[in-house]
Amino acid sequence: MDSLIAASARALAAGDALGALKRVALRDDPPALALRGIAMAQLGEHPRARELLRRASRGFGAHEELARARCVVAEAEVAMAMRDFGGSPRALAAAAATLDAHADRANAMQARLIAARRLLLLGRLEAATAALAPLDARDLPPSLAAVAELTAAELALRSLQVGPARAALARAHQAADRARVPALLAEVAEAQAALDRPAARRLLPGGEQPLRLGEVAALLASDALVVDACRRGVGAGDAWRPLARRPVLFELARALAEAWPGDVDREALIACAFNTRRPDETHRARLRVEIGRLRALVAAQAGIEATARGFALKPRDAREVVVLAPPIDGEQASLVALLSDGAAWSTSALALALGASQRTVQRALAELEAEGRVRSIGRARAQRWLAPPLAGFTTILLLPAALPIE
Amino acid sequence: MNSTTASKKDKSPVVPRAAEIVREYGPFGGDGSVAGVTHDGQRVWAATGTRLVAFDPASGETTRTLDCVCDAGTAFDGTYLYQIAKARIDKIDPASGKVLSSIPTPGHGGDSGLTWAEGSLWVGQHRDRKIHQIDPVSGAVLRTIESNRFVTGVTWVDGELWHGTWENDESELRRVDPADGAVLERLEMPRGANVSGLESDGADLFYCGGGGSGKVRAVRRPRATKA
Numbered sequence: 001m002d003s004l005i006a007a008s009a010r011a012l013a014a015g016d017a018l019g020a021l022k023r024v025a026l027r028d029d030p031p032a033l034a035l036r037g038i039a040m041a042q043l044g045e046h047p048r049a050r051e052l053l054r055r056a057s058r059g060f061g062a063h064e065e066l067a068r069a070r071c072v073v074a075e076a077e078v079a080m081a082m083r084d085f086g087g088s089p090r091a092l093a094a095a096a097a098t099l100d101a102h103a104d105r106a107n108a109m110q111a112r113l114i115a116a117r118r119l120l121l122l123g124r125l126e127a128a129t130a131a132l133a134p135l136d137a138r139d140l141p142p143s144l145a146a147v148a149e150l151t152a153a154e155l156a157l158r159s160l161q162v163g164p165a166r167a168a169l170a171r172a173h174q175a176a177d178r179a180r181v182p183a184l185l186a187e188v189a190e191a192q193a194a195l196d197r198p199a200a201r202r203l204l205p206g207g208e209q210p211l212r213l214g215e216v217a218a219l220l221a222s223d224a225l226v227v228d229a230c231r232r233g234v235g236a237g238d239a240w241r242p243l244a245r246r247p248v249l250f251e252l253a254r255a256l257a258e259a260w261p262g263d264v265d266r267e268a269l270i271a272c273a274f275n276t277r278r279p280d281e282t283h284r285a286r287l288r289v290e291i292g293r294l295r296a297l298v299a300a301q302a303g304i305e306a307t308a309r310g311f312a313l314k315p316r317d318a319r320e321v322v323v324l325a326p327p328i329d330g331e332q333a334s335l336v337a338l339l340s341d342g343a344a345w346s347t348s349a350l351a352l353a354l355g356a357s358q359r360t361v362q363r364a365l366a367e368l369e370a371e372g373r374v375r376s377i378g379r380a381r382a383q384r385w386l387a388p389p390l391a392g393f394t395t396i397l398l399l400p401a402a403l404p405i406e
Numbered sequence: 407m408n409s410t411t412a413s414k415k416d417k418s419p420v421v422p423r424a425a426e427i428v429r430e431y432g433p434f435g436g437d438g439s440v441a442g443v444t445h446d447g448q449r450v451w452a453a454t455g456t457r458l459v460a461f462d463p464a465s466g467e468t469t470r471t472l473d474c475v476c477d478a479g480t481a482f483d484g485t486y487l488y489q490i491a492k493a494r495i496d497k498i499d500p501a502s503g504k505v506l507s508s509i510p511t512p513g514h515g516g517d518s519g520l521t522w523a524e525g526s527l528w529v530g531q532h533r534d535r536k537i538h539q540i541d542p543v544s545g546a547v548l549r550t551i552e553s554n555r556f557v558t559g560v561t562w563v564d565g566e567l568w569h570g571t572w573e574n575d576e577s578e579l580r581r582v583d584p585a586d587g588a589v590l591e592r593l594e595m596p597r598g599a600n601v602s603g604l605e606s607d608g609a610d611l612f613y614c615g616g617g618g619s620g621k622v623r624a625v626r627r628p629r630a631t632k633a
Binding site: 102 | 439441455456475477478479490491492493511513514515516517518531532533558573574575597598602617
């Protein structure tokens, strides 16, 4: 490294991005471009930072593949902060391999961590879990370990594994503490607070009770028959039947569960499942068919018996019946509750699950997006909707250690 | 000097040999990296970003520190220290630590490596792969030697010009022909032992700054010419 690069890198390491920039502002050699890129990234000028890092990585010679690989990692980190997922995962994987080959383990791990976080943000939860699994947080520098644990916690929360999520958050807290990065500590605290916020309401005959995520998970794990209007499905013990793609069955299950232990009359069931006020014989026939389907689906947990005026839910083995609803009422709350599984949903799937028109769902999504409560990836027919990450860590830049110099 | 065969500007590759690391010193604190080294006859000085650290090579103990900006090469002319800081070379009184005068660097801040020899300062220009001989008073460039590798340290010993290189995590000590820059001898450093700063002790050893490792390594100087 030469003298001004050293002086600039020292300023950067001390948190003086402007001082770092000043020393190399007029230089266009690759290490200077890389330093300028990092300084700009730290100042929040992400598009400019990415351009500089790209130029730097192109400028490094054939014999400087290590420096180039670090630039690729930094660029991917900046792209993630911009929520731009257009980059090539292959370039990142190649950079990780190069860094491994040069025994730069920390930066190689960082490259892999970025790849896992990218999959998480794209709603590809299984792929994200698979990408994260081989990374051992104990081998990572504290700041990276904190991010790895936050990612693990987020994945656990999305699948309602509250215990593992809490454990991961505790480890994230320790790591962030060791890293002494205030922003990271704040992210961990924020994620921990998410665990204590109401995640659903339990509807009771005389009112309702707010539930935290841990209580929801406990209910779902219990023996009770849970009709969950957040995730649109029916569960009892280990069995979970998603009904997001079968809205008629879900509405029937919900109506029966809300009336339990009483019954619901046919007219009311027809009204809620088929959306009509003037039922005729064909509706009655359809109701019999749909009830038959629902009966088959929940046969192990409950029976559905015909009564004089309609149908009643009869859980087996003296199970309790519980109805969960989103924490607040309304189309938007239902959308947010559905998206809380972390997967990427299409507008049509959301409309189908909620039994609303695509136009209605699109309008609600647009309002939620404007408030930053949902986000979308892709365009037109490929557009998918996602819940924002519980931990906002994606905006924290953890640029590669010892990046531009050497 | 046996230069009858080597001084030819032939392209015949010089076979590298493994450098023999005799001892490691440090790290010394500062910002954790060593950017330059020099030798004042008794002590080794290491530039660590914000402090010049002098240590006794026999015991390895730090004997003196001077607070000053030291980003790259360090040199000693018998009385004063010279230190590259940002885009200038400071002349420093080792007794008081005071900066006596400053001259601009020939590489405008792209400099790495500094040594004193024959009344001149020799400055490595890192990515431009050059070594400049400059007037220590005015900073005027007297002549320029081209290398074919990044220069990260320069030293003269017994009429031999050596420089350190560091590209892509690979480092060598290279003896070059001061007339045309032709490579005469190559000592390959082990992987991860990178060279930022180079100084001979005038006898059998080179001291190499170890960059981000924060170490100074003593490497045995080959005596091929006497064999």
